[in-house]
Amino acid sequence: MSKEQDGDSAQGRASRRVSIRQVAERAGVSSATVSRVLTGSANVRGSVRDRVLAAMQELNYRPNRLAQSLRRQHAQMIGIVVSDIENPHFTEMVRAVEDGAFRRGFRVLLCNTDEDPEKQAAYLQMLEAERVVGVIVSPCASGSEEVSALIDSGIDVVAFDRVVEDPRADAVLANNFDAAQLATNHLIEQGHTRIGLVGGSVEVATGAERLRGYQAAMASAGLEPLAADGGFRIEGGELATGALLRAYPRPSAIVVANNLMTIGTLRALRAASIAVRTEMALVAIDDPFWADLVEPPITALAQPVREMAESALTLLFERIENNRTEPKRISFDFQLTVRQSSHSLARAR
Amino acid sequence: MSKEQDGDSAQGRASRRVSIRQVAERAGVSSATVSRVLTGSANVRGSVRDRVLAAMQELNYRPNRLAQSLRRQHAQMIGIVVSDIENPHFTEMVRAVEDGAFRRGFRVLLCNTDEDPEKQAAYLQMLEAERVVGVIVSPCASGSEEVSALIDSGIDVVAFDRVVEDPRADAVLANNFDAAQLATNHLIEQGHTRIGLVGGSVEVATGAERLRGYQAAMASAGLEPLAADGGFRIEGGELATGALLRAYPRPSAIVVANNLMTIGTLRALRAASIAVRTEMALVAIDDPFWADLVEPPITALAQPVREMAESALTLLFERIENNRTEPKRISFDFQLTVRQSSHSLARAR
DNA sequence: CTGAAAGCGCTTACAG
DNA sequence: CTGAAAGCGCTTACAG
Numbered sequence: 194m195s196k197e198q199d200g201d202s203a204q205g206r207a208s209r210r211v212s213i214r215q216v217a218e219r220a221g222v223s224s225a226t227v228s229r230v231l232t233g234s235a236n237v238r239g240s241v242r243d244r245v246l247a248a249m250q251e252l253n254y255r256p257n258r259l260a261q262s263l264r265r266q267h268a269q270m271i272g273i274v275v276s277d278i279e280n281p282h283f284t285e286m287v288r289a290v291e292d293g294a295f296r297r298g299f300r301v302l303l304c305n306t307d308e309d310p311e312k313q314a315a316y317l318q319m320l321e322a323e324r325v326v327g328v329i330v331s332p333c334a335s336g337s338e339e340v341s342a343l344i345d346s347g348i349d350v351v352a353f354d355r356v357v358e359d360p361r362a363d364a365v366l367a368n369n370f371d372a373a374q375l376a377t378n379h380l381i382e383q384g385h386t387r388i389g390l391v392g393g394s395v396e397v398a399t400g401a402e403r404l405r406g407y408q409a410a411m412a413s414a415g416l417e418p419l420a421a422d423g424g425f426r427i428e429g430g431e432l433a434t435g436a437l438l439r440a441y442p443r444p445s446a447i448v449v450a451n452n453l454m455t456i457g458t459l460r461a462l463r464a465a466s467i468a469v470r471t472e473m474a475l476v477a478i479d480d481p482f483w484a485d486l487v488e489p490p491i492t493a494l495a496q497p498v499r500e501m502a503e504s505a506l507t508l509l510f511e512r513i514e515n516n517r518t519e520p521k522r523i524s525f526d527f528q529l530t531v532r533q534s535s536h537s538l539a540r541a542r
Numbered sequence: 543m544s545k546e547q548d549g550d551s552a553q554g555r556a557s558r559r560v561s562i563r564q565v566a567e568r569a570g571v572s573s574a575t576v577s578r579v580l581t582g583s584a585n586v587r588g589s590v591r592d593r594v595l596a597a598m599q600e601l602n603y604r605p606n607r608l609a610q611s612l613r614r615q616h617a618q619m620i621g622i623v624v625s626d627i628e629n630p631h632f633t634e635m636v637r638a639v640e641d642g643a644f645r646r647g648f649r650v651l652l653c654n655t656d657e658d659p660e661k662q663a664a665y666l667q668m669l670e671a672e673r674v675v676g677v678i679v680s681p682c683a684s685g686s687e688e689v690s691a692l693i694d695s696g697i698d699v700v701a702f703d704r705v706v707e708d709p710r711a712d713a714v715l716a717n718n719f720d721a722a723q724l725a726t727n728h729l730i731e732q733g734h735t736r737i738g739l740v741g742g743s744v745e746v747a748t749g750a751e752r753l754r755g756y757q758a759a760m761a762s763a764g765l766e767p768l769a770a771d772g773g774f775r776i777e778g779g780e781l782a783t784g785a786l787l788r789a790y791p792r793p794s795a796i797v798v799a800n801n802l803m804t805i806g807t808l809r810a811l812r813a814a815s816i817a818v819r820t821e822m823a824l825v826a827i828d829d830p831f832w833a834d835l836v837e838p839p840i841t842a843l844a845q846p847v848r849e850m851a852e853s854a855l856t857l858l859f860e861r862i863e864n865n866r867t868e869p870k871r872i873s874f875d876f877q878l879t880v881r882q883s884s885h886s887l888a889r890a891r
Numbered sequence: 892c893t894g895a896a897a898g899c900g901c902t903t904a905c906a907g
Numbered sequence: 908c909t910g911a912a913a914g915c916g917c918t919t920a921c922a923g
Contacts, residue, residue: 214900225903225909225910226910255671258671260901277637278637287652303650323607324606561915583919587892612901
């Protein structure tokens, strides 16, 4: 009822938005004062403040972020650029980033690139036009130009998973080389000698590093490497696994370089009626939630994605709020969880 | 090199942004004209247009979305409000929405509510302040006030999965009653008579509808219903399954009302050393990508999430671009995929 | 087809 | 502590 009494009651679609000005009028102060109580930046006399607050309430005032942002020269937003949010690795990362951003009063603009350099470029430029304060990006090949433009224009960027060329950016990385080496060594310790790799794209840094870690482990054990490229995707993993199965002698164990390809590998194995564990040992890099749901549960190397995401946010806000400028790079270790898919060859017999 | 020649070469962090004004000066036209070539809204003489374009190029001009949006009174953005993007159902939905929004030149603001009414309220108000053009929301209990405020202020909303109270909103729904009924009937046809339900929260419409569908199927077969509330979450599903297992006589089949709870059910069954299929038949509502990865593969009812998301976008843009005002409501059927987890009782013996 | 001018709704030195 | 005023970078009637 009280709502309806207001002179210019706001109902229906085309209702006039109430701005700082009408609040000021009703409270009998200047719009500058209203703005001051809004931002809490300057001191305002208690009684005046109360009048303003009351006026806001009565008029159902909502600040206009667009105006605030234009005035402040940036939006209270960060951009997240990932290749595909349907990859559980990024789903988790995005979830953690969203959470931390919300707590800090920032919104999140979601950008999927599909590993497409053009889409990435479009999104990066868009983020610049949108004047976000920062972006967390897991860059696909190239795109270094747009990243530099972003930084040039004063937007902070932290690279996630993969480095960007611009040395001014921060980076949160995982020790991919170590992970692949660890995975491979684990299988070697179980007595395997014919160990294949379903690897990711070597054009992507993570793919190349995981390949090298695998190769290093094989080399120092005096074993012959056997790698196929699965391009980090489900179908690729399926095809790559098929290729490994056709090798002679057929490997007795496989390291799979990410969670998506692991799905492909499981499919290929099922299609070929090859039993995981008894006929083919498996270690997966990435430890998605379904790794212990499948039968047998999969031995996996987990990245501390949540921690990594929080670290990325921390890095970002150190720049935004504390004006840090010297770039930082943080690396995280994977953690091996041994489940049933990687067995000792001895015991399997 | 040519970049460096510009009088006020823009380098380093604090570089002055180039605006429409400097472009206008360099091209020897008014800023109005620059704006016109920018928007493409009005005709501009060819030669003038070329001069402007050239000036933009030379100065590396980037339009300021913040200013555009303030002037136009809305941001080229839509908001997506879901309970949790880590639920594969929403992951897929968000992915599809992002895709369609990008194609239409819109950005996506991601909002996770965690089913928390306060967080949802905060996000809904934020979306209003941000002046997005529309929001797709899978609302948690309540929140109807903020939704109405959104619509009052001219922002279009379409409800996803669950209806909102405000009759002005569009809705994209799934036939939850039918799905649960179908799932239950499938198990009845296999000869099961003791069929439990791991249900979702009844405060949520989808939870209540799925429960009713289950109850209807049981009733018309003259069977006694046995339902436990799993709250649509993994742990809840685990607990609810535990409760069903303690019932006497123990059910020989379970319908699980969403994908998260199915994970919980699988865990509970494993913990109790009860074999899926031979000792406990299973039908899951939702068909996540891992449903055919587990052993045995799970019989599941899939929602056409992608289609539903596209439908939601279509609805939204009908309002935004074609000014449709009468509300629409679209329903989608689930599709049953029979896999190995639901067996005929006869054959199992 | 083009320009001068007003204005979107805020914030923030600058005075007092 | 408070107000008048300028300005963030655009767009869009209004004239011509």
